[in-house]
Amino acid sequence: MSIWADTPSPLPPERTPDHWMHAQWGGRRRRRRRSGLRFGIAALVVLVLLVVAAVVTWNSPAFAARVLTARYTSSIAWSDCGQGYRCGAIRAPLDWGNPASGAIHLALIEHPATDTRDGTLLVNPGGPGGSGVDLVGSDVQNAVTSAVAAHYDVIGFDPRGVGYSSAVHCGGAAELDQYLYGVLPGTIGSPAWLSAATATDRRFADDCAKDTGPLLDHVDTVSAARDMDLIRADLGEARLNYLGYSYGTELGSVYAGLFPQHVGRFVLDGAIDVWSTSSTDSVVGQARGFEGDLRAWMAACLAERPSAIGPGGTCPFSGSVTSGMAAIRALLRRVHAHPLRASDGRELSDATLALAIIDPLYSTSSWPELTAMFRATLANDPSRAFALADDYNSRGPGGKYYDNSTEAFNAIGCLDSGGVTSLAEMRKEATKLEQAAPTLGKYEAFGELTCNVWKAPPVAAPAAPTAHGMDPVLVVGTTGDPATPYNDAQALAKLMPTARLLTHVGEGHTAYDHGDSCINSDVDNYLLSGSLPAVGTRCS
Numbered sequence: 050m051s052i053w054a055d056t057p058s059p060l061p062p063e064r065t066p067d068h069w070m071h072a073q074w075g076g077r078r079r080r081r082r083r084s085g086l087r088f089g090i091a092a093l094v095v096l097v098l099l100v101v102a103a104v105v106t107w108n109s110p111a112f113a114a115r116v117l118t119a120r121y122t123s124s125i126a127w128s129d130c131g132q133g134y135r136c137g138a139i140r141a142p143l144d145w146g147n148p149a150s151g152a153i154h155l156a157l158i159e160h161p162a163t164d165t166r167d168g169t170l171l172v173n174p175g176g177p178g179g180s181g182v183d184l185v186g187s188d189v190q191n192a193v194t195s196a197v198a199a200h201y202d203v204i205g206f207d208p209r210g211v212g213y214s215s216a217v218h219c220g221g222a223a224e225l226d227q228y229l230y231g232v233l234p235g236t237i238g239s240p241a242w243l244s245a246a247t248a249t250d251r252r253f254a255d256d257c258a259k260d261t262g263p264l265l266d267h268v269d270t271v272s273a274a275r276d277m278d279l280i281r282a283d284l285g286e287a288r289l290n291y292l293g294y295s296y297g298t299e300l301g302s303v304y305a306g307l308f309p310q311h312v313g314r315f316v317l318d319g320a321i322d323v324w325s326t327s328s329t330d331s332v333v334g335q336a337r338g339f340e341g342d343l344r345a346w347m348a349a350c351l352a353e354r355p356s357a358i359g360p361g362g363t364c365p366f367s368g369s370v371t372s373g374m375a376a377i378r379a380l381l382r383r384v385h386a387h388p389l390r391a392s393d394g395r396e397l398s399d400a401t402l403a404l405a406i407i408d409p410l411y412s413t414s415s416w417p418e419l420t421a422m423f424r425a426t427l428a429n430d431p432s433r434a435f436a437l438a439d440d441y442n443s444r445g446p447g448g449k450y451y452d453n454s455t456e457a458f459n460a461i462g463c464l465d466s467g468g469v470t471s472l473a474e475m476r477k478e479a480t481k482l483e484q485a486a487p488t489l490g491k492y493e494a495f496g497e498l499t500c501n502v503w504k505a506p507p508v509a510a511p512a513a514p515t516a517h518g519m520d521p522v523l524v525v526g527t528t529g530d531p532a533t534p535y536n537d538a539q540a541l542a543k544l545m546p547t548a549r550l551l552t553h554v555g556e557g558h559t560a561y562d563h564g565d566s567c568i569n570s571d572v573d574n575y576l577l578s579g580s581l582p583a584v585g586t587r588c589s
Contacts, residue, residue: 053349058382090147096261113186123139125157127325128513133160133161134159134160136157136159136449137158137233138157138214139157139279139280141153141155141209141276142485145272148155150263152265153209154215154278155207157204157207158186159202159204160204162199164199165200166200167201168579169202170197170201170204170576171206171280171291171292172193172200172204172205172297173205173293173301174192174205174294175293175297176461177211177270177296177457177458177462178453178455178458179454180205180207180454181206183205185205189203192292193292193438194572197573206280208461209272209273209276210264210273210461211267211454212454212457216451216453216456217257217453218456218485219459219534221450222444223448224256227249227252228253228300230395230401231249231437231443232398233246233582236385237425237583237585239286243495246498247501251502253459254503255504257456257459257460257504258504258505261456261460265504266505268457269461269465270303270464270511271307271508272508272512274307274308274522277300277304278304278307280354285427287311288312288520289304289312289315291314291315292315292409292561294318295533295558296321299321302320302321302541302545303514305516305519305545306512306515309518314520314523314575315520315523316522317522317525317541318559319526319533320524320526320538321537321541322487322537322538322541323465323510325515325541326539326540327408329478329481331534332493333490335532336485336489338486338487338488338531338534339407339410339530339532340490341529341531343377343406343407343410345556346410347366347370347377349416350373350416350420351367351370356416356417357417359420362420363424365423365424366423374488375487377406378488380427381399381488382546384402384426389429389431397426397431401434401438403489403492404522405426405436405437405438406419406489408437408440409422409437410531411531411555411558412558422437425571427489442455443455451514461502463503463505464505464507464508466500467503468506469501470500471498475494475495475497479494482494515545518546518547519545519547521549521579521581522547523546523549523575524538524542524545525550525561525568526539526550526552527554527555527557528552528553529554531557532558533558535552536549538552549582549584551582551588553572554587555586569587
């Protein structure tokens with residue numbers, strides 16, 4: 050059952066909370082998410098969205114301005130949608146530079162404070178392409194701790210282009226399967242591979258343009274940040290309190306650059322700094338991070354630590370970390386030469402196997418799944434590798450995709466940082482990737498191919514969040530974060546004049562609400578009292 054009339058079905062309850070953490074990976078620059086909705090939504094909520102989604106005609110610039118002004122002062126019509134949650138939606142201009150172009154709808158879900166209310170807290174899980182509606186609606190404690198949920202109305206929203214909001218669409222499941230799992234000829238970067246990859250990317254881009262229409266030009270992060278300020282105004286808040294994970298930190302920092310006077314208590318966990326770090330440095334840093342976490346897993350596996358192999362498990366590798374990594378590269382070469390056919394007819398390529406490797410590296414709690422996958426794949430059983438890759442890509446049993454995160458990720462990314470990249474530039478980046486990450490780096494190469502054939506032009510770069518006088522911001526970084534490297538958190542904290550860096554020493558993507566009492570205590574204290582942790586605070 051769909052929450053809103055023209056949107057995909059909720060995610061299944063068995064998905065784990067770790068599934069919501071996001072990042073880029075692979076030749077298509079993919080991302081991650083976390084768990085889905087666990088409750089049904091009454092028909093009343095569908096009606097709410099249908100009413101809000103009613104067509105508005107912008108007859109003149111003056112009328113558009115009056116309507117927009119009204120939007121900033123209108124309250125949200127919340128409706129009960131079960132298990133203590135409230136659902137609602139707002140309208141926003143399709144094009145913030147030209148409100149006369151039409152309107153879109155943005156979906157929201159709220160978990161009201163269970164104790165004394167301190168305000169509202171807007172949450173974004175990352176991506177781009179992650180659903181805040183699903184994150185908060187699955188269980189509010191997948192987004193925040195119980196202490197924060199007690200005192201804040203926690204609100205998840207789907208940014209423009211995503212999930213239950215006006216969304217990007219790009220063909221059906223068969224087309225997504227070809228785009229994500231197709232076995233391409235030749236080695237990565239070879240003429241045959243480039244020709245096939247470009248053709249696949251062009252079909253995907255054509256599907257997105259055909260099925261999405263004018264919205265495809267307007268799902269950029271700057272527009273989404275302006276939508277956030279519209280949500281703030283509709284909530285009647287003078288300042289916005291916000292928690293962003295991974296890409297959500299980019300969305301939050303762009304908001305801070307646009308609306309510094311409206312910044313309230315901001316937590317940016319798994320920070321991305323799009324101003325101080327070049328695209329190549331960011332991609333190389335991420336590849337190096339995944340390679341480092343894979344080596345950390347290998348060390349734990351060889352030592353047969355339960356945290357890596359699981360209860361009663363065994364490590365499928367032997368020798369040293371160096372020899373173990375060499376064995377993984379040999380397995381990738383073997384699968385490239387002889388793809389493994391699954392029971393559903395799909396063939397496991399080395400690129401899909403690489404995706405299956407990085408999927409459980411987002412959280413150390415998933416390391417036993419990585420061990421089990423290697424055991425199966427070494428025995429020519431691709432089922433566990435496909436299960437991990439499907440988890441990453443939001444593909445469910447029977448080939449149905451749970452959400453539109455792949456489509457939204459590419460659409461938003463190509464607007465934010467797209468444009469044509471020359472083959473020479475991509476080859477230079479590929480060399481750096483293989484040097485930084487000998488096992489996984491090449492699978493991150495040539496990620497610009499999709500944006501090279503994208504139908505919507507890139508947007509102008511946003512203003513940096515450098516204004517003095519905004520409220521203090523808390524940036525959280527993890528030293529071994531493979532998806533958003535720690536140096537991005539350091540750079541963003543340095544860039545924002547009022548920011549304070551809180552460091553988690555360890556592996557895994559993001560730190561808050563993952564069971565680290567030190568991190569949770571410091572973040573909760575900031576959100577509940579406004580007090581920042583001491584300068585230089587590190588939690589192990």
